[in-house]
Amino acid sequence: MAGAPNIREVALRAGVSVGTVSNVLNRPELVAEPTRERVHAAIAELGFVRNDSARQLRVGRSRTLGLVVLDVANPFFTDVARGVEDTANQHGLAVILCNTDEDPLKEASHLDLLAEMRVQGVLINPIDTDGRIAALRDRGIPVVLFDRRGDPALECSVAVDDVLGGRLAATHLIETGHRTIQFVGGPLTLQQVQERYEGASAVVAAHDDVELTVLTTTGLNVAAGRAAGDRLAAAGRDALPSAVFCANDLVALGVLQALTHAGLRVPHDVAIVGYDDIDFAAAAAVPLSSVRQPRQQLGRTAAELLLAETTEAEHEHRQVVFEPELIVRDSSAR
Amino acid sequence: MAGAPNIREVALRAGVSVGTVSNVLNRPELVAEPTRERVHAAIAELGFVRNDSARQLRVGRSRTLGLVVLDVANPFFTDVARGVEDTANQHGLAVILCNTDEDPLKEASHLDLLAEMRVQGVLINPIDTDGRIAALRDRGIPVVLFDRRGDPALECSVAVDDVLGGRLAATHLIETGHRTIQFVGGPLTLQQVQERYEGASAVVAAHDDVELTVLTTTGLNVAAGRAAGDRLAAAGRDALPSAVFCANDLVALGVLQALTHAGLRVPHDVAIVGYDDIDFAAAAAVPLSSVRQPRQQLGRTAAELLLAETTEAEHEHRQVVFEPELIVRDSSAR
DNA sequence: CGGAAGCACTGAATCGGTTCAAAGACGGCC
């Protein structure tokens, strides 16, 4: 009796069968008005709460959805998460947020857990597309990639054209007169980082007099950016690039802090362009130029694709690609 | 056969009973080496993944823990979440992150869902301590309050001394010569906001020549801060307070943006002190003075208290209170 | 040689909802 009355006790109290109680909960339109009221009264009196694992066991799937991100502390991902949550909640689903810290082992263990939970689906910004994602799919759990393009034969994905984003940033820097550009970000195994670099690289290749170098970081956070900034500053004024293009805004903020700390002025000594256009970019010490992505929309669309895949009889995988937009602020003004 | 082999099929393939398979999974030391290997082989060949709802149903509780926060987009909460996640993962628990947006209705619906899921416990920064939290406790689900003190008879809690935080901020502003101080934050029903104001108020009361006024906001985010800043700026230069103390850093960043946009200089025209000392405070246009809280530690401690409550036979509720620390930066420099 | 103890394994009962075929109740109509 103690903490957990079950559906049988409710049935007993309301003087009906368990089947009827279940119907009141799930298809109330099948139950006659007075009966329904008696059942509701019994539920209230006993403080009954449906045991979701029992329900899940019978129905075969849960009412949750997994969201696997690289770093919850990155506002880009929390904005995406907001979009996912809004859409999921509208459909009565809860979101399980998993943080991988760019660590394949953590990613793997989170995916295992989500598989055991029989989530309805997984939204993931994968680190490496190893077998584990395929394994999920084989088990019938739909997977939607976000912030990364997938294989149209296998999965849906929602991405932003990162190559274009890289082009926008590089074009802007070249047009404002910069000739030595430093790309800062990593690890390069991350598709986002790779493609942002590629985009910049393609533009630079078309200009004989412009030079692009790469400084890889071990992560995409403020600390990594600060470390990179320190290295740039330590190399001496002569070795300084005239502009830095960072793989995301956190790195850019870190670089900005380190350079400022070393007595260099942004954008006078070095210009900076970031990526993501998180809200804090505009509020930075030197307002940051950045490549904007439709963050919440990314999340909403990803969740919608997942829901479509679970409900549609004949599902065709879709690859949605949004266009990024360059926002120019003080950090790269001439 | 398709997507989901169960424990029976594994048993069949390995030539053992289901009980043995279960033992291999849960208490491998009870099973002889060669048998264990055969079972593992069968699991691998079939790609078997344990159905967690069946396990939960039998065992009675899940391996998850609910974390209910006011706003995932606030770095303060993501830092707390990191702490919670670290500790939870170490103990094999997954974290379900719920966002309430300071909306009691959303809070209630999330708590209902967590109750249905039979989570091991709930960590919450509550909006209003209405009956729903008590209802959870009655059902045997431990609740730990964080960033807020609780009733020692009922629950554990982890908080930071917000009254002290308010005192620190106000004392600092008074000592640097400010005589008209504006408190910005809200809603005042939030205990944090209330107490930060109280602390400041107590200090001001001891100084006849200092005036403290309140501008309440509807939320604790950048947009609310910006709106408040606009109102301050619109009131005209003469009506301006000489310093603003904000209930958190997001509000402070919003106020900073609005004031700067209106052509006012910080700290020359108006000084600003925030609260939380999120990472972005130091990187702001004018580096923000702020009252620092041990964010990750708050999360870790909260999770530990919860785990203690679920494992200890005789549990005594504890109220942990950390001390905040004032970090002075440019925004309140004289 | 008998009995006890230890070990590895078995298999049925169990957790608590959901589902669906079937039964029951009632009214309308010929």
Next chain:
DNA sequence: GGCCGTCTTTGAACCGATTCAGTGCTTCCG
């Protein structure tokens, strides 16, 4: 009165892993 259709309710089977009393076997000891 008998038949049919509609609406409501019933109750047992079922989902899949866990658990524990119990079986069969071996070893040890007096």
